Amino acid sequence: MAERQLTQVLTQLKSQGSTLSYADAASLLSKAKLLLLQLNALTPTSTTNPTLLFLARETYEQGALASIRAKNPEAFTRYVSQLSGYYELPSSVLDPNVAERNKVTGLYLLLLLTQARYAEFHSELEALTTREGAGGSVDIETDPYLGYPICLERWLMEGSYDRVWKAMKKGEVPCEEYSVFSEILTSQIRSEIASSSERAYPSLPLSSTKSLLFLDSEGAVVEFARSRNWTIKDGHIIFPSTSSAAAGAAAASAGEVEGGDEQAQEFSKMIINNALGYARELETIV
Amino acid sequence: MPGKTPDKEPVENGGYRGGKDIEMTDKDLKPKGKKSVKEGDDEMTVVVPPSKASKQSSAPPPNDADGDVAMDDSSKAEDGEVKVDPVVQTINDIKSNFALLDRAVALFDARFSLRALRSISSIRKRLTPDILTQVIGETIPSSSPSSHVAKQLLLAVGRPDVPVGRQPGPEMEIDSEPKSSAKNGVKKESKEVIPEIDIFLGILTQVFLLDTKQFQLGFEFSRYLSERVQSLNRRTLDSLSAKVYFYYSLFSEQIAPLPPSPQSPIVSIRPTLLSALRTAVLRKDIDTQSSVIVLLLRSYLLTSHIAQADLLVSHTQFPENAANNQVARFLYYLGRTRAIQLRYTEAHEHLTAATRKAPSSACALGFSQTATKLLLVVELLMGDIPDRATFRQPNMEAALHPYFLLVQAVRVGNLEDFETTIIDHADTFRRDGTYSLILRLRQNVIKTGIRMMSLSYSRISLRDICIRLHLGSEESAEYIVAKAIRDGVIEATLDRERGFMKSKEIGDVYATREPGEAFHDRIRACLALHDESVKAMRFPMNQHRLELKNAQEAREREREMAKEIQEGDLDEDDLGGDFEGM
Numbered sequence: 107m108a109e110r111q112l113t114q115v116l117t118q119l120k121s122q123g124s125t126l127s128y129a130d131a132a133s134l135l136s137k138a139k140l141l142l143l144q145l146n147a148l149t150p151t152s153t154t155n156p157t158l159l160f161l162a163r164e165t166y167e168q169g170a171l172a173s174i175r176a177k178n179p180e181a182f183t184r185y186v187s188q189l190s191g192y193y194e195l196p197s198s199v200l201d202p203n204v205a206e207r208n209k210v211t212g213l214y215l216l217l218l219l220t221q222a223r224y225a226e227f228h229s230e231l232e233a234l235t236t237r238e239g240a241g242g243s244v245d246i247e248t249d250p251y252l253g254y255p256i257c258l259e260r261w262l263m264e265g266s267y268d269r270v271w272k273a274m275k276k277g278e279v280p281c282e283e284y285s286v287f288s289e290i291l292t293s294q295i296r297s298e299i300a301s302s303s304e305r306a307y308p309s310l311p312l313s314s315t316k317s318l319l320f321l322d323s324e325g326a327v328v329e330f331a332r333s334r335n336w337t338i339k340d341g342h343i344i345f346p347s348t349s350s351a352a353a354g355a356a357a358a359s360a361g362e363v364e365g366g367d368e369q370a371q372e373f374s375k376m377i378i379n380n381a382l383g384y385a386r387e388l389e390t391i392v
Numbered sequence: 393m394p395g396k397t398p399d400k401e402p403v404e405n406g407g408y409r410g411g412k413d414i415e416m417t418d419k420d421l422k423p424k425g426k427k428s429v430k431e432g433d434d435e436m437t438v439v440v441p442p443s444k445a446s447k448q449s450s451a452p453p454p455n456d457a458d459g460d461v462a463m464d465d466s467s468k469a470e471d472g473e474v475k476v477d478p479v480v481q482t483i484n485d486i487k488s489n490f491a492l493l494d495r496a497v498a499l500f501d502a503r504f505s506l507r508a509l510r511s512i513s514s515i516r517k518r519l520t521p522d523i524l525t526q527v528i529g530e531t532i533p534s535s536s537p538s539s540h541v542a543k544q545l546l547l548a549v550g551r552p553d554v555p556v557g558r559q560p561g562p563e564m565e566i567d568s569e570p571k572s573s574a575k576n577g578v579k580k581e582s583k584e585v586i587p588e589i590d591i592f593l594g595i596l597t598q599v600f601l602l603d604t605k606q607f608q609l610g611f612e613f614s615r616y617l618s619e620r621v622q623s624l625n626r627r628t629l630d631s632l633s634a635k636v637y638f639y640y641s642l643f644s645e646q647i648a649p650l651p652p653s654p655q656s657p658i659v660s661i662r663p664t665l666l667s668a669l670r671t672a673v674l675r676k677d678i679d680t681q682s683s684v685i686v687l688l689l690r691s692y693l694l695t696s697h698i699a700q701a702d703l704l705v706s707h708t709q710f711p712e713n714a715a716n717n718q719v720a721r722f723l724y725y726l727g728r729t730r731a732i733q734l735r736y737t738e739a740h741e742h743l744t745a746a747t748r749k750a751p752s753s754a755c756a757l758g759f760s761q762t763a764t765k766l767l768l769v770v771e772l773l774m775g776d777i778p779d780r781a782t783f784r785q786p787n788m789e790a791a792l793h794p795y796f797l798l799v800q801a802v803r804v805g806n807l808e809d810f811e812t813t814i815i816d817h818a819d820t821f822r823r824d825g826t827y828s829l830i831l832r833l834r835q836n837v838i839k840t841g842i843r844m845m846s847l848s849y850s851r852i853s854l855r856d857i858c859i860r861l862h863l864g865s866e867e868s869a870e871y872i873v874a875k876a877i878r879d880g881v882i883e884a885t886l887d888r889e890r891g892f893m894k895s896k897e898i899g900d901v902y903a904t905r906e907p908g909e910a911f912h913d914r915i916r917a918c919l920a921l922h923d924e925s926v927k928a929m930r931f932p933m934n935q936h937r938l939e940l941k942n943a944q945e946a947r948e949r950e951r952e953m954a955k956e957i958q959e960g961d962l963d964e965d966d967l968g969g970d971f972e973g974m
Contacts, residue, residue, distance in 0.1 A: 225733035229698035232732050232828055264835040265875030266868040299871065302878035306886045314888050318870075373905055380912050387919050 112141040116164050131172040138165045163192040163203070170210050174283045179217055186214045205251070212251035213283055219259055220290040227259065250280040258291070265302070267295045271320050296320065300334055304345045312341050479526075482518040485511065486527050486596065493588040497628045502679075505631050508592060512599060519600045528593055531585060545590070545597055587624050591617070591632045598639040607646040611657065614640035618664060622671065630672075634679040637668055641687045645694065658691045665691070669708070682714035682722065689725040701729050717756075720749035724763050731766065731829060736774045743767040761791045762824065768795045769829045775836060777803050794820050802833060805841025807862050810834070838863075839881045842873060846882040846895045853892045866891070 115138045142162050166189045173181035193207055211234065218227040234252065254273070261269045273279075274288040296319050303310065303318065310318070316327050328338060337344045489508040496504035528545045594617045601610035618640050621633040644657040665684050672680035685708055692701035710722050727742035743766055750760045764782065771778045783789060783796045794817035801809035814821070814830060821827040841861045845852055858869040873893055876882050883896040901907070 225735070226699070228732050228734060228828070228832075229696075229702075232698055233696040235696065235828060260831075260834065263832070264838050265872040266864065267871045268867040269864065299874070302871075302874040304878075306874035306877040306884075307888060308885055310888055318888075373908075376905070377908060380908075380915075384915060384919075391922060 112138055112145070112161050112165070115141070116161065116168065131168075131176075135165070135169045135172065139169075159192065159195065163189065166192070167203075167206050167210055170213070171283055174213055174286055177286060179221075182213070182217065186210060208249050208251040209281065209283070212249075212255055212280070215252070215255035216258070216284065216287045219255055219262070220287050220294065224259075227255075231256070254280050254284065262295070262298075267299055270295055292320070296330075300330070304334075304336075307345065309342045309344045312338070312343060315343055478518060479520075479523055482515060482523050483527055485515055486523075487531070489592060490531065490589050493592055493628075494586065497586055497588055497626075500628065502628070502631055505588065505628065509595075509631060509635060512596065515596065516599045516603060519596065519603070521600075524593075524597060524600060531589060531593065545593055587626060588628055588632060591621060591624075591629060591636065594620075595632065595635050595639065598636070598643075602639060602642060605646075607643050610639070611643040611647055614643050615661075615664075618668070622668065625675075627675070627677070630675075630677040631679040633668075633677075634683040637665060637680065637687060638683055641665065641691065656695065658694060662688065662691060673708075678711040678714055682711050682718040685710055686718055686721045686725065689722070689729075693725060693728060698729060698732050701725070702733065705729065716749055717751070720746050720751075720759070720763075723749065724759070724766070727763075727770070728766060728825075731770050731773070736770055739770045740767070740774060743770055757787055761788060764788060765792065765795055765824050765826060766829075768792070768799065769826050769833070772799065772802050772833055772836060773829065775839070798830065798833070802837050802840055805837055805839075805844045805861070807834075807837050807841065810837045838872060839876055839879075842876045843882050846884050846893065849895065851892055851894050854886075855891065857893065 115134055118134060142158075142165060145158055166185050170182055170185035170189065173179075173185060189210060193211075211230075215227060215230060218224075218230065258270055258273060261267070261273075270291065274285075274291055279285045279288070299319055303315075312324050312327055315321075315331075316324055319327065319330060321327050321330060327343075331338055331343055489511055492504045492508040496502065496508070525546060594613075598610060598614055598617070601607075601613065614636065617636050618633075621629065621636050641658065641661060644661050647657050665688050668680060669684045669688065671677070672684060685704070688704055689701050692698070692704065705726060710719075714722075723742045723746035727739045727746060730736070730739035730742060743763060747760060747763045747767055750756050750763060752760075768778050768782070778799055783792050783799075794813065797813045797817070798810070801807075801813055810833070818827065821830050838861055842857065845857060845860065854866050854869045854873070857863070857873065858866050861869070863869045863872065870886065870888075873882075873884070874886060877884055877886070884893050885896070886893055
């Protein structure tokens, strides 16, 4: 009885998943979870009926996708951790639905990436290579869902931001849920680019800054420049860090004796400290 | 080394000893690269300085004085047969260990049991079911409670029908226990066999089953043995039970489905290991504690449960004075976890310590090779270029060759070479479990490439950079260079309009504080080494008592002398101060 109800709820969730508002989806999901509880299948046990396992997994997957659409990372993480138990089941017990599984895992990886939790990202990646049915990392990289966050991570690390930008455009994302992260990622890479431009260029014309930062108009550039305290002069952006560094350099050259002295003093203090430490140690040894 | 080592160990570890890359020889046997660690580990447990074997044979005479049952038996056996017979020799060797165990119990000194355990490596090559059966049969009287153990042992060896408590004479069936016990009771003066001895026999059986690849049987037997170990609460068993768990988990790794799969038996034995760890911590049983922590870490890493491994490390405290081999392994696994978590500095620290702590003899070559490989990758990830000398060590050269190519590519910053190396040796890297780490190196290669170019040219166009480094587009090149500048990889500026990179003058390294810091680091390492070696020194027990006794005697003499002097009418005042001073 409960099982049939659950199947109904699930089909409803699946058929109109993307059009459903989050509140509706949430109410359906909580209903599904209650049914699961009645069936005693909230967590996988060795005695649980395979069809129930299948239904439970579907529920959680739908839940995960719904919470991503609603931009609720906490709920999503919760669903992912509930799912991990199902994904570890052998294929003999529960036939794996590779596409859905990879979709959810890929989204999770992307979430970790946008939250800059690189350690967990790589731990998760390591676990993927040994996952049953994955068959080595070659498959992982060619999989559209899993390969996407992996490539993004690589490009972010080496600094090919233009590729990240291209990958995030519409049509490039493997499925609509992935585009949720685009916004976060865009602002993330924009601030990355901004901080590296500050150091790399002495000045930049407004027009090229626009293309560099993937902004839509020069007005947006001006706004962005203001938010980062950049000064704009004759259609050029002058980066404060370089100018202040230049000023600092000028000041240093002017009062070189003073600044140099201070540094040297600190340095010699350190050396004296070390030498005294060695002497003490030697004394205890001899 | 390479010439003579490979044939020393006949099975399982055999192919892993030589100078060649240990996995190349029989990779089809091993499902994954991580296996080699185990081989290394395994080897490490049996490290035996050559002198120990000879010591073993010299051990019996003093033990004879103890007059315990085991020795009686062995002398009987010797009488019966020719002395040079290897079988008899082995049996005697095994039995000589019983004396050591006896003494360990009597004196409550773990060193004797450790010595017994060390001899396993010399015995394991000679083990046959016959020898084991004979020893078991002769050692354990069927009357004692351990007769049950004996039955299990015999079952494991594949001789369930051999009677327990055998004495040369009429054979006794196991069923007719009362009779045989009565008989044995008389013959053996019914001395109780200490549990240490039957656990020791159990370990020998485990080793035998492992060497003969009877994994399923070994697994079941180990489960029984570990249950028994847990039921006994004897401090003298500590080092033995550590070994029992060690082999238990080795067996579980060999049974299908093999480790990476979450259904592997290593997952199912985790509760056992965890409870063993709990007990060991409560009993301050350092041996079991350290080896079980290492086993758990290994098990987590085999199934890629990095988060769990990390939690285990943060929630347990690895015993400080654990055996050196366990420390080395622990550091290796820790380094591995940290490397995956991108904490390279820590990983580097742990792995360096692990490679240094690894025994330098050829026995643990597998371990040092694996640890060195990982260390090399971590060094590369940190942006360092490993020492060329690392690759020249004769016993490592072949094994490290793929990594050598990799280092070359990274050093020059040649992305093309780097990719071809990865493709060519992908299998090797996967087997070593370094593949995903190596993939992360790509950015380092690019960075090095940019640095090389920034050093050689004062001004270079972005187009040239893009072509040299095989980057996708000029735009990518621009972003990448800008990032490199921000990360402090190079000192340069970019000119957007004209599209080139201009390098800044580089200062003299020796004018900075860097040399001083490097020097300080080295001195600190030396001092730490000194401290550690002082701590590691061992002083004979009760030596101070001897000194005290001497002092006592000296004082006595002094007193007598004083008395004599007193009687001899000498000036008392002169002696007074001295006397008090004593």
